[in-house]
Amino acid sequence: MDIPVPAIVFDQVVKNFGALQVLKGISGHVNSGEVVAIIGSSGCGKSTLLRCFNRLETINSGQLLVNGIDLSHPALAPKQLRQLRANVGMVFQQFNLFPHMTVLENLTLAPRKVLGQSDKESTRLGRFYLDKVGLLPKAEAYPDQLSGGQKQRVAIARSLCMKPKIMLFDEPTSALDPELVGEVLAVMQQLAEEGMTMVVVTHEMQFAREVADRVLFLNQGQVEEEGPARQVLDHPQSDRLRAFLSRMS
Ligand code: ADP
Ligand code: MG
Numbered sequence: 452m453d454i455p456v457p458a459i460v461f462d463q464v465v466k467n468f469g470a471l472q473v474l475k476g477i478s479g480h481v482n483s484g485e486v487v488a489i490i491g492s493s494g495c496g497k498s499t500l501l502r503c504f505n506r507l508e509t510i511n512s513g514q515l516l517v518n519g520i521d522l523s524h525p526a527l528a529p530k531q532l533r534q535l536r537a538n539v540g541m542v543f544q545q546f547n548l549f550p551h552m553t554v555l556e557n558l559t560l561a562p563r564k565v566l567g568q569s570d571k572e573s574t575r576l577g578r579f580y581l582d583k584v585g586l587l588p589k590a591e592a593y594p595d596q597l598s599g600g601q602k603q604r605v606a607i608a609r610s611l612c613m614k615p616k617i618m619l620f621d622e623p624t625s626a627l628d629p630e631l632v633g634e635v636l637a638v639m640q641q642l643a644e645e646g647m648t649m650v651v652v653t654h655e656m657q658f659a660r661e662v663a664d665r666v667l668f669l670n671q672g673q674v675e676e677e678g679p680a681r682q683v684l685d686h687p688q689s690d691r692l693r694a695f696l697s698r699m700s
Contacts, residue, residue: 457480458617460650461570463577464513473499475672486649488659491669497652501619505539518616540610541619546602548594555590558609560594584638600631654697660684668692
């Protein structure tokens with residue numbers, strides 16, 4: 452049997468915003484190649500936890516190790532931060548594409564500026580990942596010529612161009628019209644099947660059930676319930692999770 456390799460380990464992590472304690476000593480892990488869905492009510496700390504994983508937030512106490520980089524301390528060497536950002540991709544609810552650049556230019560910018568890739572190499576990779584998300588014909592289009600679903604697929608392709616080891620998704624389909632949700636989830640499912648390590652904050656319970664290996668249910672900054680996706684979603688143990696799931700369906 453393969454021994455699981457942790458991609459992310461968090462132990463007793465606390466995050467405060469002023470007097471407000473948002474993460475209250477939260478612990479868990481994400482193994483390499485695993486897809487973990489994070490679910491829970493609005494305001495329970497899902498985005499904050501995800502943002503700690505790529506150091507958009509700094510934790511107040513506890514241990515946090517992401518792709519071998521120790522994020523437990525307030526200080527982090529610039530080199531380690533660069534290494535972290537190169538290895539951990541993030542896709543948000545809002546796509547944040549540069550409106551004045553073509554789709555392909557959006558994809559090649561960071562690989563050229565951050566990874567030092569040549570125009571030729573970044574273009575080759577950009578086209579490869581655009582093809583992967585089914586949008587090669589849109590390479591020369593501008594973001595405002597795309598649907599929301601297409602924009603989000605471009606945002607995913609843009610992250611992939613950095614060759615991340617871990618992908619974080621924060622409600623990637625929440626801003627989309629319902630008929631566009633499926634095309635984005637399909638791209639994410641494909642990524643999962645190819646073995647990408649993924650942490651997905653989502654309200655798409657069907658996706659969590661079918662694609663995630665494990666589900667973490669957060670409640671007020673703590674893990675209330677966690678386990679294999681189907682076990683957690685089909686056989687909730689706590690009243691809180693039962694109530695949450697019945698609100699979702
Ligand atoms: P979720 O993603 O589960 O909806 P969040 O992690 O965004 O929850 O937020 C958890 C709590 O932390 C909320 O009460 C929110 O208002 C608060 N919060 C999040 N970010 C900040 C911030 N930068 N400053 C102050 N409070 C914040
Ligand atoms: Mg959120």
